[in-house]
Amino acid sequence: MWQWFYKLGSPRYFYEMTTGFVPWLARATFLLLAIGLVWGLGFAPPDYQMGDNYRIIYIHVPTASGAIWIYAMMAVMAAMHMIWNIKVADMVAKSCALIGASFCAVALVTGAFWGKPTWGTYWIWDAKLTATLILFFVYVGVMALRSAFDSETAASKAASVLTLVGVVNLPIIYYAAYWWNTLHQRSSELGVRDASANPPEIWIPAVFSGFGLIGLIFVIIILHTRNEILLRERRAQWVQELVKQETGNA
């Protein structure tokens, strides 16, 4: 277990292990997303109240919860980087920040465009919305801090510290729900648990697009991390050999 853990911590092992694995993950992801989105956006029946507007759900919900989970993952990576000085963990954290922030932005934008027809306003200072906005700010802070440093080591350590400090905000944001009323709906889990209310035509595509999005998150993170590995290890012998091979093949 520990051995595996340390092995995964080595950039080279990470790179080589993912080389075979990523294309399959990417294909599966593409399939899931295609089914989920085409079905959800194209064929699922319109909602009795919101008509076709509700279709935004197939993008909004996964990106919104994705943004939250990605932060959690980033924090775990930051902790691993601080405690065991695992470089790959930092590279993953860096990728997490980028796509977490993008997901957060997408959730905000889709939510806002959804809010106009349903609630009558693009934006309201409601707990969940506010929490999402703050999360976005924290992501941006982490990225801004990282890019402000010249030295790679200092940048990654500083970003890790800020990421961990930012974790404190998460439960507080959660309790802020007591503060603003929640206009945003509570978690419905789309009726997956007690299939009583939401019919399968609506939640099955959501499940597809949800898993597709999870796959997408991992594909992007892994690809980004692989890039980062090549960049940071560009002088390591194995990378040089890899480059030689690639250019030889080309």
Place this chain on the structure above:
Amino acid sequence: MTPARKQKLMIVGSIVLGSAVAVALMLYAFNQGLNVFFTPTEIAEGKVGADQNIRIGGMVKMGSLVKQGAGTTITFIATDTNEDIPVAYTGVLPDLFREGQGVVAEGRIDANGVFQANSILAKHDENYMSAEVKAALDAAAERKAAGGTP
């Protein structure tokens, strides 16, 4: 004990102590109740005095919606099935606002006990259903209400 050890112990000690105190304070806070968002029941219990700027949440009671005059002023009854409160509002309504649907209103309770809203937001519930399903369900509910067995 070496000085280094002693230092570490002091630091760990203050962190543990701090966490304990913080947890205690938070528990106390949550016991106090932090709500500034009220249900009709809480209002009926007299938790809110007149002329406090608050938010209320509930459902628009079936059959209570009345449009007045040119149609920009409305009154309706907000309910949490337990208690009711009359609400008055002037302004543009969101699409989702309709009877039987969740609503959040912000405003004050006037001297007559009417909630004078200065903003109204509609709330979607946690369920999504297609128009046909909704119709079928409604029909079933009606039949049930009529006392028939399916």
Place this chain on the structure above:
Amino acid sequence: MLSVANLACERDERVLFANLAFTVAAGSLWQVQGANGSGKTTLLRILAGLNGDYSGELQWQGKVCSEVRTEYQQALFFLGHAPSVNRTLTPLQNLRWFCALQGFADDAAIHSALNEHGLRGYADIPCYQMSAGQQRRVSLARLSLTSAKLWILDEPFTALDRVGVAELEARVSRHAAAGGAVILTTHHPLQTQHPLTVLNLDALRPEAA
């Protein structure tokens, strides 16, 4: 006292030094030499524990430095390029804080340290009113206050006038002679009675070898 094994450091693709191994014994005086950019400052900061970006091992009295950090820091005096002198405070206030961080208070000693370093009468003048060399002297007055065994000094002669340079050279030799150890960098030829060990980073650089 301090022994270094297998030390290597690279910055931005360039290996500054690799396989560095040496032992700084009590009573020795080391000068780290090298052209501009050869890595002297980097090496000194690694030895002082301020730069963690290296591979290799540092041992203090036979124990790994990072494990006996407090002990090592008690035995270490480091002075970098910057003088560590707050410009709005007076020399007295500056040095008082330094002493408190070392765990003692002793105004008489501070005054005599200032006098020794040619700053008689300057104890209560804010440091921003002093010239570059005078500020450096305030900084060096710490040498008379610390009880550290190992001194690590990065270009300590900067901005000192000739008298100041000679005095510092003498002080450094005395410390080594009294059983301490000194590691310093400087670009000017040192004039000391004490035997000098020179570590030349230029000669050590892999590509140069």
Place this chain on the structure above:
Amino acid sequence: MLSVANLACERDERVLFANLAFTVAAGSLWQVQGANGSGKTTLLRILAGLNGDYSGELQWQGKVCSEVRTEYQQALFFLGHAPSVNRTLTPLQNLRWFCALQGFADDAAIHSALNEHGLRGYADIPCYQMSAGQQRRVSLARLSLTSAKLWILDEPFTALDRVGVAELEARVSRHAAAGGAVILTTHHPLQTQHPLTVLNLDALRPEAA
């Protein structure tokens, strides 16, 4: 070229120098000497027109400096304690701006100036990645770019390694020999072929006299 009459300056009640009078002729090389805090930096900044807190008169080519300011500034190159090198820009970008301020553009000259100062290959590396001495070299590369007659240099040898010091000494001598004039401060003994005029502020100080 530059002549000084009756120059006096005091800082915080202390007279640094008074009745200073000298003329820096074309082809001469001046070293301002003095203990720490004797006023060398202050004097140089007064001569460069950066410090107006003095009494006395400065003349450039027989005209009062402040009246022929642009002309004087065209003929002057000043380098203070700070290297005047922006750390986020590259040497090339830094020197391009310097040239533009002098009213010309010439990338070839910049590259050869960098090569001359031991920075071949560093033209496009951000300066924060360089050591203290390398930054100082970027700064000194200006000497090969300026066409100023009068150079005023405050401790230009700081942070330079031995080769750098020797090169700069040679450069300064050549400039004086070619009909320019140089005023500099340094605490280390200058080794130049060119005759050196020493201005010792310690000897000049009223209380010392």
Place this chain on the structure above:
Amino acid sequence: MSRVALGLGASLRATLRRELQLAISSPGKIVNPLMFFVIASSLFPLSGRLDIDVLGSIAPGIIWVTALLAVMLSMESLFRSDYDDGSLEQLLLSPQPLYFHVLIKVLGHWLVTGLPLVVVAPLLGLLLNLPAQGYVPLLIGLVLGTPTLSLIAAIGTALTVALARSGVLLAVLVLPLSIPVLVFGAGVVDTALNGLPVAGVIALLAALLVLALSFAPLAIVAALRINVQ
């Protein structure tokens, strides 16, 4: 020799004394955040013709937001000169427990910058037409909240100390983290103005303070070590 050995307490007092000496020798350090607080709050009434009651109802928000900005801006200088002149290296290399020295440094800074804000806040309340029952909650909130803000801002300062003039970056890091303090702090006043009980909110503010007191020094020390490379 007349050498007196100092315990931890005495050497912490030396750090506190130094912080206060620095403040005294440049009085701007005390006065400027205050002036900023007053001027920035009065920008709002200037920037639009507001109804006087509306002004009163947004007063807690304005006061809290400007207090937050004032604390943050004044914290910017906390480790700055120490970093520039190398004193920070000396602190990091001293055999003393950094955790406590850093904590004392922040608290010393709060004494000279945060506390005066609390003292003038009622004046701003007057300017902004804050209703009478808002003053006591405002003060309680500020007393508990500004040290927390100082500690959070100190984390940001420590993270950015190696970067030249990083005022805006500091804001981008610190403001999101401070939002909970702001929400509960202004919430105390709001709750009181609405006639509701404030004990719960105050307890939350206190909890945040205690948390910050125990965890912020860890983050600050880690951040300083990273920056002094």
Place this chain on the structure above:
Amino acid sequence: MSRVALGLGASLRATLRRELQLAISSPGKIVNPLMFFVIASSLFPLSGRLDIDVLGSIAPGIIWVTALLAVMLSMESLFRSDYDDGSLEQLLLSPQPLYFHVLIKVLGHWLVTGLPLVVVAPLLGLLLNLPAQGYVPLLIGLVLGTPTLSLIAAIGTALTVALARSGVLLAVLVLPLSIPVLVFGAGVVDTALNGLPVAGVIALLAALLVLALSFAPLAIVAALRINVQ
């Protein structure tokens, strides 16, 4: 030699290019003021439960005040690194006309920090529920007002450049001077929201800009000369 003599225009372009290069090499310089602008504006609605209409009516004030703060904070770095590393001495000693170089430097800085603020302002309008007829006046006001604010802030920066980390002092100097811009700037939106003609207020803003363009460089140059002693 391949030496090309440069006229004033070309050497001003070199100064502008350097300013842009500095911005590009640290992208935070562009992004951070923007983020500050967004985050600081959203602090207000967070700090109290505001009625949505009230929020809309104070939106112009909030946007203008935070824009002012963002411009001021980002200006802090204008002469900072040049002062620290001695480049400012070189500028002052160059035979070039300082007046124009300083003007170009400020405008270059405005291009990378002020202009982006104008671009995201409508987004903040959305968040703060600004009524639809307020957007165009807001943009016009900001386009005319932010360069003026930059110039005023530059005077403050130049005055305080010799002081380490002077963020708060800068604010104390600059904010009072900026009040007219703020009043007219927010006034444009207010006037439009009230359905009154805005041409007069816009003309006043433009007049302030022209005044600042012609006099601010004088003050900046004088301030720099004082500080580089």
